[in-house]
Amino acid sequence: MITRIWTLIERATLALLVVLFSAMTLACTAQVVWRYAFGDPLVWSEELARYLFIWIGYLSAWVAWKHRAHIALDAVTYLNNPRLTALSQRLVEALVLAFCLYTLKSSFALIAITHSQPSAVLELPMSVVYAGYSAMVVLIGLDILVGWLAGAQAPAQVPVPEV
Secondary structure (H helix, E strand, O other): OHHHHHHHHHHHHHHHHHHHHHHHHHHHHHHOOOOOOOOOOOOOHHHHHHHHHHHHHHHHHHHHHHHHOOOOOOOHHHHHOOOHHHHHHHHHHHHHHHHHHHHHHHHHHHHHHHOOOOOOOOOEEEHHHHHHHHHHHHHHHHHHHHHHHHHOOOOOOOOOOOO
16 A cells, blocks of 8 residues: 555656656746847846756655665675675664654744745745755655565666676
8 A cells, every 4th residue: 555655756756857858948948039030138037947856856856766876886886795795785774764854844944044035036945945955955865765665675786797
């Protein structure tokens, strides 16, 4: 049941990424068209594209974590010891989860401070922009917890070619 719910959350987040990327592309395209075709640049498009890009970056960091595609030290995997590899993966997951929990707590303070601060052009509360980080760490943390609860193994590492 947990994995089904988590799969729905993953799909919704991936769909949101597509929507955000499409909106950013449209905002940038509109900026170029208005600047060169009409000689009157849009005031709001640059700020919107910037904030969408921030959210895309944070949500994409979760996608990279989900596929274990972040830069990593893989010295343990070279030892070809499955127990040691599994242990090191769980240790990394525990450390990342602890970091996520700590920074999530800190990000709530930042969101509270910036909630009444509007952005320059869109007058969007800056807390909306900063909430992207919180969304990322919640997704990463939930990914770790769901993996532990479901007993799922971390994705297999790419095999190391023998020399």
